[in-house]
Amino acid sequence: MVGTTRRTSLRTVALIGIVIALVVAILLSIGFGSNRLSLASVLHGLFAYDGTADDVVVRDDRLPRTLVGVVVGMALGLAGALMQAVTRNPIAEPGLLGINHGAAFAIVAGSALLSVHDPDQLIWLAFGGALLGTWLVSVIGGAISPIRLVLAGVAVQAVFVGLNQAFQVINTHNLDQMRFWLVGSLVNRDLAGFAGLVPFFVAGMVIAAVLAGPLNVIALGEDTARGLGANPAVTRLAGMVAVGLLSAAATAACGPIAFVGLMTPHLVRLMVGQDERWVLALSALSAPVLLLICDVLGRVLGSPGEIQVGVMMDIVGGIAFVLVVRRLKAVRR
Numbered sequence: 001m002v003g004t005t006r007r008t009s010l011r012t013v014a015l016i017g018i019v020i021a022l023v024v025a026i027l028l029s030i031g032f033g034s035n036r037l038s039l040a041s042v043l044h045g046l047f048a049y050d051g052t053a054d055d056v057v058v059r060d061d062r063l064p065r066t067l068v069g070v071v072v073g074m075a076l077g078l079a080g081a082l083m084q085a086v087t088r089n090p091i092a093e094p095g096l097l098g099i100n101h102g103a104a105f106a107i108v109a110g111s112a113l114l115s116v117h118d119p120d121q122l123i124w125l126a127f128g129g130a131l132l133g134t135w136l137v138s139v140i141g142g143a144i145s146p147i148r149l150v151l152a153g154v155a156v157q158a159v160f161v162g163l164n165q166a167f168q169v170i171n172t173h174n175l176d177q178m179r180f181w182l183v184g185s186l187v188n189r190d191l192a193g194f195a196g197l198v199p200f201f202v203a204g205m206v207i208a209a210v211l212a213g214p215l216n217v218i219a220l221g222e223d224t225a226r227g228l229g230a231n232p233a234v235t236r237l238a239g240m241v242a243v244g245l246l247s248a249a250a251t252a253a254c255g256p257i258a259f260v261g262l263m264t265p266h267l268v269r270l271m272v273g274q275d276e277r278w279v280l281a282l283s284a285l286s287a288p289v290l291l292l293i294c295d296v297l298g299r300v301l302g303s304p305g306e307i308q309v310g311v312m313m314d315i316v317g318g319i320a321f322v323l324v325v326r327r328l329k330a331v332r333r
Contacts, residue, residue, distance in 0.1 A: 011272045014271040022285055022286075025292040025296075029295060032296045032299050032300060034304065046059075067191065069288060072254050074205070074287060075247070075250040078204070078261075078280060078284045078287070080093045081265040081276075081284075084265055087149070090324070091149075093259065095256060096153055096157075096258055096262055096321070097153030097156070099133040099244070099247050100130070100257065103125075103126040103251035104126075104182060106125040108182070110122065110125040126249070127245065130248040130251070137149065183308045184311070200249040201245075204243075207245070208239075211276075212280050215239070218235055254309075259317020263324075264283045295309040298312045
């Protein structure tokens, strides 16, 4: 009883801490850019808008970018936590396994070959590409061996990246339009174009919320799960559909961004344990913190220009991936 109370208290503290960190990350994202705004200017633009130059920067430029970053971060964190739970593989993640690049390939191909540019149409292409990437990785790598799965993901990702580059070389106009998007970027994101993607984000998040309980049961073993009334096959299928929806919508919004869904679930599990209800919820809240902080770092380090958030995530995530693998080896010894 004491242990349960203490665990609940720790999880509540973790939840409060992550919410505070998210608020701070949002304020930093709105405050930093080509010209830095004070906290007072940020709050004035958010809550007392009267049309000043700083207010316009806050409302029309940085707030839409930040809100898109929050939703995309939530989707990527949730997709990573879902993949790790569904495959029972601690290094599964949509960006690392080529799923995001599959979505990106479908969008680039549709844009180059079919002249599709409407976000409402691009999302369906992205969803199909994400499912294609998932299927290829599953067929080649399976879900049993983490290393085999990662190698399959790297191979699939390399193929998609090569195809994307081929389309860009063939169509130079398409290259100019897509080159920043393909590295993963929050630049010039507007809420009007983003609105069409919201139903896909919501659908993926709702499915993830419904699966939180069954995923806990499946973690006990398939025979036990069936004895308790769960259906592992249906749960895994629904989980991968949710991963496809979240990854496709995030990629359609900002391009392929890797490592967000790898890092945050591991950090969350260190804080709250293995209960998937907490892991999924806190991964969704903590991932935007990571994404926004990397976006702010890209603006600061790249000033007067900026380093795209996808590049920053590759740098930070590559280091984190090495640490995760080393930790897994230490646990198994």
